[in-house]
Amino acid sequence: MAGLNQAFIVLVLRFVQGILALIVLGLTAYVANWWSHFWHAISPSQFNFLIFASVWTLVPALLFLILVPWRFSETRAHHKFVILGVEALTMLFWFAGFLALSVFLSDRVCFGHVCSAGRAAAVFAAFEWLAWAGTMAMAVMHVLRTRGHTSNGGKADPNLNIQEGV
Template identity: 35%
Template sequence: MAKFDFPIFYILRGVQAVFAIIVLGLAGHAVDEINSSGWDEVNFMVFNGVWTFFIVVPYFILAPIFVPALAHRYALPAVDGVTMIFWFAGFIALAVSIGDIPGCSDYSVCQGLQAAAAFGAFNWVLFLATTVLNTLAALRRDPGPGAQPPTATVP
Protein backbone atom coordinates (compact mmCIF):
# COMPACT_ATOMS: atom_id res chain seq x y z
CA MET A 1 0.00 0.00 0.00
CA ALA A 2 1.38 3.33 -1.03
CA LYS A 3 1.39 6.16 1.43
CA PHE A 4 1.83 9.69 0.13
CA ASP A 5 3.69 12.27 2.17
CA PHE A 6 2.31 14.98 -0.11
CA PRO A 7 -1.15 14.17 -1.42
CA ILE A 8 -1.27 13.71 -5.17
CA PHE A 9 -4.64 15.45 -5.19
CA TYR A 10 -3.00 18.85 -4.77
CA ILE A 11 -0.74 18.30 -7.77
CA LEU A 12 -3.66 17.12 -9.90
CA ARG A 13 -5.81 20.07 -8.80
CA GLY A 14 -3.03 22.49 -9.69
CA VAL A 15 -2.67 21.03 -13.17
CA GLN A 16 -6.46 21.06 -13.59
CA ALA A 17 -6.52 24.74 -12.66
CA VAL A 18 -3.72 25.58 -15.12
CA PHE A 19 -5.45 23.70 -17.95
CA ALA A 20 -8.75 25.40 -17.09
CA ILE A 21 -7.09 28.83 -17.35
CA ILE A 22 -5.55 27.87 -20.70
CA VAL A 23 -8.93 26.72 -22.05
CA LEU A 24 -10.60 29.81 -20.61
CA GLY A 25 -8.10 32.06 -22.37
CA LEU A 26 -8.29 30.28 -25.72
CA ALA A 27 -12.08 30.01 -25.73
CA GLY A 28 -12.48 33.56 -24.43
CA HIS A 29 -10.28 34.84 -27.23
CA ALA A 30 -12.42 32.96 -29.76
CA VAL A 31 -15.59 34.45 -28.26
CA ASP A 32 -14.07 37.90 -28.59
CA GLU A 33 -12.99 37.35 -32.20
CA ILE A 34 -16.07 35.65 -33.60
CA ASN A 35 -18.62 37.27 -31.27
CA SER A 36 -19.84 33.72 -30.52
CA SER A 37 -22.80 34.04 -32.83
CA GLY A 38 -24.35 30.61 -32.82
CA TRP A 39 -21.33 28.76 -31.43
CA ASP A 40 -22.58 27.35 -28.16
CA GLU A 41 -19.71 24.87 -27.94
CA VAL A 42 -17.21 27.70 -27.44
CA ASN A 43 -19.42 29.28 -24.78
CA PHE A 44 -19.63 25.92 -23.00
CA MET A 45 -15.84 25.66 -22.93
CA VAL A 46 -15.70 29.13 -21.38
CA PHE A 47 -18.18 27.87 -18.77
CA ASN A 48 -16.01 24.80 -18.14
CA GLY A 49 -12.97 26.98 -17.52
CA VAL A 50 -14.85 29.28 -15.16
CA TRP A 51 -16.56 26.37 -13.37
CA THR A 52 -13.27 24.54 -12.84
CA PHE A 53 -11.04 27.46 -11.90
CA PHE A 54 -13.42 29.47 -9.74
CA ILE A 55 -15.72 26.82 -8.25
CA VAL A 56 -14.35 23.27 -8.35
CA VAL A 57 -10.65 23.70 -7.57
CA PRO A 58 -11.25 26.14 -4.68
CA TYR A 59 -13.97 23.83 -3.35
CA PHE A 60 -11.64 20.83 -3.28
CA ILE A 61 -8.81 22.76 -1.67
CA LEU A 62 -10.66 25.04 0.76
CA ALA A 63 -13.78 23.13 1.81
CA PRO A 64 -11.97 20.31 3.66
CA ILE A 65 -9.89 22.87 5.54
CA PHE A 66 -12.37 25.63 6.38
CA VAL A 67 -15.85 24.09 6.02
CA PRO A 68 -15.43 20.33 6.50
CA ALA A 69 -19.21 19.78 6.53
CA LEU A 70 -19.24 20.63 2.80
CA ALA A 71 -16.53 18.07 2.09
CA HIS A 72 -18.74 15.03 2.58
CA ARG A 73 -17.17 11.82 1.40
CA TYR A 74 -19.77 11.31 -1.33
CA ALA A 75 -19.95 14.98 -2.36
CA LEU A 76 -16.32 15.01 -3.44
CA PRO A 77 -16.63 12.23 -6.06
CA ALA A 78 -20.00 13.64 -7.16
CA VAL A 79 -18.54 17.09 -7.92
CA ASP A 80 -15.57 15.44 -9.63
CA GLY A 81 -17.88 13.24 -11.70
CA VAL A 82 -20.11 16.11 -12.81
CA THR A 83 -17.07 18.18 -13.77
CA MET A 84 -15.60 15.21 -15.64
CA ILE A 85 -18.84 14.94 -17.64
CA PHE A 86 -18.75 18.68 -18.37
CA TRP A 87 -15.22 18.48 -19.74
CA PHE A 88 -16.00 15.37 -21.80
CA ALA A 89 -19.09 16.97 -23.35
CA GLY A 90 -17.25 20.24 -23.92
CA PHE A 91 -14.16 18.99 -25.68
CA ILE A 92 -16.10 16.47 -27.81
CA ALA A 93 -18.67 19.07 -28.89
CA LEU A 94 -15.96 21.61 -29.67
CA ALA A 95 -13.86 19.13 -31.63
CA VAL A 96 -16.88 18.00 -33.66
CA SER A 97 -17.99 21.57 -34.40
CA ILE A 98 -14.51 22.58 -35.54
CA GLY A 99 -14.17 19.53 -37.79
CA ASP A 100 -11.93 20.05 -40.77
CA ILE A 101 -12.39 23.74 -41.42
CA PRO A 102 -10.42 25.03 -44.41
CA GLY A 103 -8.07 27.84 -43.48
CA CYS A 104 -6.76 26.36 -40.25
CA SER A 105 -3.27 26.02 -41.74
CA ASP A 106 -2.42 29.62 -40.86
CA TYR A 107 -2.68 31.03 -37.36
CA SER A 108 -6.30 31.69 -36.73
CA VAL A 109 -9.02 31.44 -34.13
CA CYS A 110 -9.62 27.93 -35.43
CA GLN A 111 -6.20 26.79 -34.26
CA GLY A 112 -6.85 28.31 -30.85
CA LEU A 113 -10.09 26.35 -30.63
CA GLN A 114 -8.26 23.18 -31.62
CA ALA A 115 -5.84 23.81 -28.77
CA ALA A 116 -8.76 24.47 -26.42
CA ALA A 117 -10.29 21.13 -27.41
CA ALA A 118 -6.96 19.38 -26.79
CA PHE A 119 -6.49 20.97 -23.36
CA GLY A 120 -10.12 20.15 -22.60
CA ALA A 121 -9.37 16.51 -23.39
CA PHE A 122 -6.34 16.59 -21.08
CA ASN A 123 -8.47 18.12 -18.33
CA TRP A 124 -11.11 15.44 -18.85
CA VAL A 125 -8.44 12.76 -18.31
CA LEU A 126 -7.28 14.51 -15.14
CA PHE A 127 -10.84 14.72 -13.82
CA LEU A 128 -11.35 11.06 -14.70
CA ALA A 129 -8.32 10.21 -12.57
CA THR A 130 -9.42 12.35 -9.62
CA THR A 131 -12.96 10.96 -9.86
CA VAL A 132 -11.64 7.41 -9.64
CA LEU A 133 -9.28 8.30 -6.77
CA ASN A 134 -11.99 10.17 -4.84
CA THR A 135 -14.50 7.36 -5.38
CA LEU A 136 -12.04 4.74 -4.15
CA ALA A 137 -11.20 6.91 -1.15
CA ALA A 138 -14.89 7.48 -0.37
CA LEU A 139 -15.64 3.77 -0.49
CA ARG A 140 -12.70 2.91 1.76
CA ARG A 141 -13.16 5.65 4.36
CA ASP A 142 -14.66 5.26 7.77
CA PRO A 143 -18.43 5.58 7.35
CA GLY A 144 -18.65 7.62 10.54
CA PRO A 145 -20.41 10.98 10.63
CA GLY A 146 -18.69 14.15 9.59
CA ALA A 147 -16.62 15.26 6.68
CA GLN A 148 -13.29 13.82 5.78
CA PRO A 149 -10.66 15.55 3.67
CA PRO A 150 -9.94 14.36 0.12
CA THR A 151 -6.29 13.89 1.04
CA ALA A 152 -6.79 10.45 2.54
CA THR A 153 -4.43 7.82 1.19
CA VAL A 154 -5.72 5.54 -1.51
CA PRO A 155 -4.19 2.07 -1.49
Protein backbone atom coordinates in the same frame (compact mmCIF):
# COMPACT_ATOMS: atom_id res chain seq x y z
CA MET B 1 6.68 6.30 -5.02
CA ALA B 2 6.46 5.69 -1.28
CA GLY B 3 7.56 9.30 -0.69
CA LEU B 4 4.50 10.67 -2.52
CA ASN B 5 1.36 10.62 -0.45
CA GLN B 6 -2.14 10.91 -1.80
CA ALA B 7 -2.66 14.46 -0.50
CA PHE B 8 0.37 15.71 -2.44
CA ILE B 9 -0.85 14.01 -5.63
CA VAL B 10 -4.30 15.58 -5.22
CA LEU B 11 -2.74 19.01 -4.63
CA VAL B 12 -0.62 18.69 -7.78
CA LEU B 13 -3.66 17.57 -9.79
CA ARG B 14 -5.67 20.53 -8.46
CA PHE B 15 -2.89 22.87 -9.57
CA VAL B 16 -2.83 21.24 -13.03
CA GLN B 17 -6.63 21.51 -13.23
CA GLY B 18 -6.46 25.22 -12.46
CA ILE B 19 -3.72 25.93 -14.98
CA LEU B 20 -5.46 23.95 -17.74
CA ALA B 21 -8.76 25.72 -17.00
CA LEU B 22 -7.03 29.09 -17.38
CA ILE B 23 -5.48 28.01 -20.69
CA VAL B 24 -8.80 26.75 -22.07
CA LEU B 25 -10.55 29.89 -20.83
CA GLY B 26 -8.06 32.10 -22.65
CA LEU B 27 -8.18 30.13 -25.90
CA THR B 28 -11.97 29.81 -26.03
CA ALA B 29 -12.49 33.46 -25.06
CA TYR B 30 -10.14 34.46 -27.88
CA VAL B 31 -12.10 32.41 -30.41
CA ALA B 32 -15.47 33.61 -29.09
CA ASN B 33 -14.31 37.23 -29.25
CA TRP B 34 -12.97 36.80 -32.77
CA TRP B 35 -16.18 35.08 -33.86
CA SER B 36 -18.40 37.87 -32.55
CA HIS B 37 -16.25 40.60 -34.15
CA PHE B 38 -15.65 38.87 -37.48
CA TRP B 39 -19.07 37.32 -38.06
CA HIS B 40 -21.06 39.82 -35.95
CA ALA B 41 -22.89 36.88 -34.42
CA ILE B 42 -22.91 34.89 -31.24
CA SER B 43 -20.01 32.46 -31.02
CA PRO B 44 -20.75 28.74 -31.35
CA SER B 45 -22.18 27.06 -28.29
CA GLN B 46 -19.25 24.63 -28.13
CA PHE B 47 -16.86 27.47 -27.33
CA ASN B 48 -19.35 29.09 -24.97
CA PHE B 49 -19.77 25.82 -23.08
CA LEU B 50 -16.01 25.46 -22.61
CA ILE B 51 -15.91 29.03 -21.29
CA PHE B 52 -18.58 27.98 -18.80
CA ALA B 53 -16.66 24.79 -17.89
CA SER B 54 -13.50 26.82 -17.28
CA VAL B 55 -15.26 29.34 -15.05
CA TRP B 56 -17.08 26.50 -13.23
CA THR B 57 -13.75 24.79 -12.63
CA LEU B 58 -12.00 27.88 -11.33
CA VAL B 59 -14.70 29.41 -9.15
CA PRO B 60 -17.01 26.89 -7.51
CA ALA B 61 -15.33 23.54 -8.15
CA LEU B 62 -11.67 24.15 -7.30
CA LEU B 63 -12.54 26.71 -4.67
CA PHE B 64 -14.82 24.18 -2.98
CA LEU B 65 -12.49 21.20 -3.40
CA ILE B 66 -9.51 23.08 -1.98
CA LEU B 67 -11.08 25.25 0.73
CA VAL B 68 -13.56 22.81 2.25
CA PRO B 69 -11.07 20.03 3.05
CA TRP B 70 -8.50 22.60 4.14
CA ARG B 71 -10.57 24.91 6.35
CA PHE B 72 -13.99 23.31 6.86
CA SER B 73 -13.24 19.63 7.30
CA GLU B 74 -15.63 19.37 10.27
CA THR B 75 -18.69 20.62 8.37
CA ARG B 76 -21.33 18.74 6.38
CA ALA B 77 -19.87 20.15 3.14
CA HIS B 78 -16.86 17.86 3.60
CA HIS B 79 -18.93 14.74 2.99
CA LYS B 80 -17.46 12.10 0.68
CA PHE B 81 -20.54 12.08 -1.58
CA VAL B 82 -20.54 15.87 -1.96
CA ILE B 83 -16.91 15.75 -3.03
CA LEU B 84 -17.64 12.86 -5.38
CA GLY B 85 -20.58 14.77 -6.87
CA VAL B 86 -18.52 17.89 -7.57
CA GLU B 87 -15.76 15.76 -9.09
CA ALA B 88 -18.21 13.81 -11.28
CA LEU B 89 -20.11 16.89 -12.45
CA THR B 90 -16.94 18.76 -13.37
CA MET B 91 -15.49 15.73 -15.14
CA LEU B 92 -18.74 15.39 -17.11
CA PHE B 93 -18.63 19.07 -18.12
CA TRP B 94 -15.10 18.68 -19.49
CA PHE B 95 -15.89 15.44 -21.29
CA ALA B 96 -18.93 16.96 -22.98
CA GLY B 97 -17.06 20.17 -23.77
CA PHE B 98 -13.98 18.73 -25.41
CA LEU B 99 -16.03 16.15 -27.30
CA ALA B 100 -18.51 18.73 -28.64
CA LEU B 101 -15.71 21.08 -29.69
CA SER B 102 -13.80 18.26 -31.38
CA VAL B 103 -16.87 17.24 -33.37
CA PHE B 104 -17.58 20.89 -34.26
CA LEU B 105 -14.04 21.41 -35.55
CA SER B 106 -13.80 18.08 -37.37
CA ASP B 107 -16.12 19.05 -40.23
CA ARG B 108 -14.98 22.66 -40.61
CA VAL B 109 -12.69 24.08 -43.25
CA CYS B 110 -10.61 26.16 -40.98
CA PHE B 111 -7.17 27.74 -41.02
CA GLY B 112 -5.26 30.53 -39.36
CA HIS B 113 -4.65 31.53 -35.78
CA VAL B 114 -8.27 31.27 -34.71
CA CYS B 115 -8.54 27.72 -35.99
CA SER B 116 -5.30 26.79 -34.24
CA ALA B 117 -6.60 28.32 -31.01
CA GLY B 118 -9.83 26.33 -31.30
CA ARG B 119 -7.98 23.07 -31.88
CA ALA B 120 -5.59 23.82 -29.02
CA ALA B 121 -8.58 24.50 -26.78
CA ALA B 122 -10.01 21.08 -27.65
CA VAL B 123 -6.69 19.38 -26.86
CA PHE B 124 -6.20 21.20 -23.56
CA ALA B 125 -9.82 20.47 -22.63
CA ALA B 126 -9.16 16.76 -23.25
CA PHE B 127 -6.17 16.91 -20.90
CA GLU B 128 -8.33 18.75 -18.37
CA TRP B 129 -10.89 15.95 -18.60
CA LEU B 130 -8.12 13.41 -17.92
CA ALA B 131 -7.03 15.35 -14.83
CA TRP B 132 -10.59 15.40 -13.52
CA ALA B 133 -11.02 11.72 -14.36
CA GLY B 134 -7.95 11.02 -12.22
CA THR B 135 -9.21 12.89 -9.18
CA MET B 136 -12.69 11.46 -9.61
CA ALA B 137 -11.23 7.94 -9.71
CA MET B 138 -9.48 8.68 -6.43
CA ALA B 139 -12.78 9.90 -4.94
CA VAL B 140 -14.61 6.79 -6.19
CA MET B 141 -11.94 4.54 -4.68
CA HIS B 142 -12.34 6.35 -1.36
CA VAL B 143 -16.13 5.94 -1.44
CA LEU B 144 -15.81 2.24 -2.26
CA ARG B 145 -13.14 1.69 0.42
CA THR B 146 -15.24 3.31 3.11
CA ARG B 147 -18.68 2.01 2.19
CA GLY B 148 -20.50 0.59 5.15
CA HIS B 149 -18.25 2.49 7.59
CA THR B 150 -20.18 5.01 9.62
CA SER B 151 -17.50 5.76 12.18
CA ASN B 152 -16.54 9.04 10.53
CA GLY B 153 -20.10 10.06 9.61
CA GLY B 154 -19.42 9.97 5.88
CA LYS B 155 -16.58 12.44 6.06
CA ALA B 156 -14.07 12.45 3.26
CA ASP B 157 -10.72 10.75 3.64
CA PRO B 158 -8.36 12.90 5.71
CA ASN B 159 -5.59 11.84 3.32
CA LEU B 160 -7.37 13.85 0.62
CA ASN B 161 -7.10 17.01 2.70
CA ILE B 162 -5.05 19.70 1.03
CA GLN B 163 -3.51 20.86 4.31
CA GLU B 164 -1.50 17.64 4.62
CA GLY B 165 0.04 18.17 1.18
CA VAL B 166 1.39 21.61 2.04
